[in-house]
Amino acid sequence: MLTTQDIRIVKSTVPLLEAGGTAITDHFYQRMFNHNPELQDIFNMSNQHTGRQKLALFEAIAAYAKNIDNIAVLKHAVERIANKHTSFHIQPKDYDIVGHHLIETLRELLPEQFTEEVESAWTKAYGVLANVFIDREEQLYQDRENSKGGWRGKRAFAVVDKIQESELVTSFVFEPVDQQAVMDYQPGQYIGIELKPNTSNHIEIRQYSLSTAANGKQYRISVKREQGQIQGLMSNYLHDHIQVGDLLDLHPPAGDFYFIDKQQPVVLISAGVGVTPMQAILDTLVAQGYQQQVSYLHACENAKQHSFNSHTQSICQQHGWQHFTWYNQGVPAGDTLGENIAIGFMDFSQVSLPLSQGDFYLCGPLAFMDFAKQQLLNLDVSEERIHYEVFGPHANL
Numbered sequence: 177m178l179t180t181q182d183i184r185i186v187k188s189t190v191p192l193l194e195a196g197g198t199a200i201t202d203h204f205y206q207r208m209f210n211h212n213p214e215l216q217d218i219f220n221m222s223n224q225h226t227g228r229q230k231l232a233l234f235e236a237i238a239a240y241a242k243n244i245d246n247i248a249v250l251k252h253a254v255e256r257i258a259n260k261h262t263s264f265h266i267q268p269k270d271y272d273i274v275g276h277h278l279i280e281t282l283r284e285l286l287p288e289q290f291t292e293e294v295e296s297a298w299t300k301a302y303g304v305l306a307n308v309f310i311d312r313e314e315q316l317y318q319d320r321e322n323s324k325g326g327w328r329g330k331r332a333f334a335v336v337d338k339i340q341e342s343e344l345v346t347s348f349v350f351e352p353v354d355q356q357a358v359m360d361y362q363p364g365q366y367i368g369i370e371l372k373p374n375t376s377n378h379i380e381i382r383q384y385s386l387s388t389a390a391n392g393k394q395y396r397i398s399v400k401r402e403q404g405q406i407q408g409l410m411s412n413y414l415h416d417h418i419q420v421g422d423l424l425d426l427h428p429p430a431g432d433f434y435f436i437d438k439q440q441p442v443v444l445i446s447a448g449v450g451v452t453p454m455q456a457i458l459d460t461l462v463a464q465g466y467q468q469q470v471s472y473l474h475a476c477e478n479a480k481q482h483s484f485n486s487h488t489q490s491i492c493q494q495h496g497w498q499h500f501t502w503y504n505q506g507v508p509a510g511d512t513l514g515e516n517i518a519i520g521f522m523d524f525s526q527v528s529l530p531l532s533q534g535d536f537y538l539c540g541p542l543a544f545m546d547f548a549k550q551q552l553l554n555l556d557v558s559e560e561r562i563h564y565e566v567f568g569p570h571a572n573l
């Protein structure tokens with residue numbers, strides 16, 4: 177239990193944290209991986225290089241310190257982080273390690289300000305937050321273990337199908353080796369995949385959105401080959417080495433981004449491989465005979481990178497749902513554009529949207545989602561009706 181004095185002291189350190197910025201979490205991670213190198217088998221070390229995870233952790237700690245007298249305002253963030261943690265099978269004992277390195281980081285970076293009083297208040301405050309996560313994560317582990325077809329931790333699955341969806345995206349279909357049922361999930365949720373690529377020194381865990389409706393027997397994910405200056409470890413390994421018949425471990429479905437049935441119009445907005453949760457939502461809407469208007473808006477580079485086009489086209493035609501796509505790079509000379517395809521960036525003035533009602537689900541690169549969200553806000557769509565998923569460490573749009 178935090179005293180008024182603990183709360184006052186933690187809040188008084190907010191300016192110090194803000195002045196330190198991500199240098200604090202940078203130091204923290206370096207320290208932690210030096211002393212506990214085994215954690216490199218849990219964390220995505222590529223996200224360490226890109227700096228996105230350092231920022232996500234820094235923002236979470238700063239938000240906690242600012243709102244320590246009213247942590248109810250952090251409930252959405254807690255839910256998102258706890259879900260993410262469960263896809264790595266984070267355990268209560270891990271919180272002791274993280275807490276230790278966090279306190280030592282503050283001591284090392286702020287030797288003058290980190291008095292006994294500050295140490296005591298921050299140690300207690302960390303303990304309170306850790307318990308919030310530990311409790312929620314245990315509840316999620318139990319819920320999944322107790323649901324039909326559910327499990328806790330890793331479960332062995334076999335690849336039963338591998339399908340090329342477009343130039344860069346390939347789907348993988350998994351069935352459990354034990355041949356038992358698999359738990360249902362909410363459309364929009366993801367699974368954790370754990371394996372040891374021969375291209376990495378570590379075990380790697382990544383999240384992939386389930387890309388079709390739940391069916392109790394199989395899971396399908398659809399993976400984009402990440403070809404930046406440095407080739408993505410897991411995505412390239414899956415594309416190049418994982419074949420039908422191969423085995424890998426999956427963590428149960430998780431995530432706080434999913435379709436919520438309010439019997440209102442639904443607008444699905446994606447770019448690139450952000451299409452995957454939208455496919456799960458679309459297929460679920462079909463399976464449940466959704467009676468409200470659905471709009472499916474997608475942006476990608478060109479026709480070759482347009483995943484799930486014919487599937488989406490046929491569903492939308494059949495149900496009279498709006499389907500519109502933007503190709504950023506245009507089409508080769510001589511090719512004609514389809515009726516519902518435009519060139520350039522996604523532009524909501526080219527479609528008719530249920531602006532005053534309904535929910536808007538977004539997924540794609542951060543810059544795309546920023547751009548799409550801003551357009552929606554300019555059109556007076558209220559913020560609470562805009563939902564989004566980040567394919568990486570979370571960032572606020």
Ligand SMILES: Cc1cc2nc3c(=O)[nH]c(=O)nc-3n(C[C@H](O)[C@H](O)[C@H](O)COP(=O)(O)OP(=O)(O)OC[C@H]3O[C@@H](n4cnc5c(N)ncnc54)[C@H](O)[C@@H]3O)c2cc1C
Binds near residue numbers: 221366398408565
């Ligand atoms: C909730 C969620 C759902 C997701 N759903 C999907 C999905 O449905 N489909 C999908 O394809 N992906 C999805 N992702 C993304 C996926 O989890 C992986 O992040 C993605 O496949 C890349 O992983 P990787 O191992 O191939 O790349 P990584 O090795 O993790 O690299 C990621 C990026 O970092 C760069 N990088 C690596 N090392 C360095 C370095 N030293 N310096 C600078 N840059 C570096 C790489 O070039 C690459 O661009 C999802 C992510 C989340 C969090």
Ligand code: HEM
Binds near residue numbers: 215237256261264
């Ligand atoms: C109170 C303590 C903690 C806080 C505030 C915290 C905060 C966060 C945040 C903000 C994220 C990003 C979430 C997102 O992308 O949506 C995250 C992800 C993660 N956390 Fe924690 N965390 C804590 C404890 C732990 C512990 C104990 C572990 C295990 C050692 C852990 C392992 C991870 C991992 C592996 C990720 C994903 C990293 C990635 O994808 O690069 N966290 N955490």
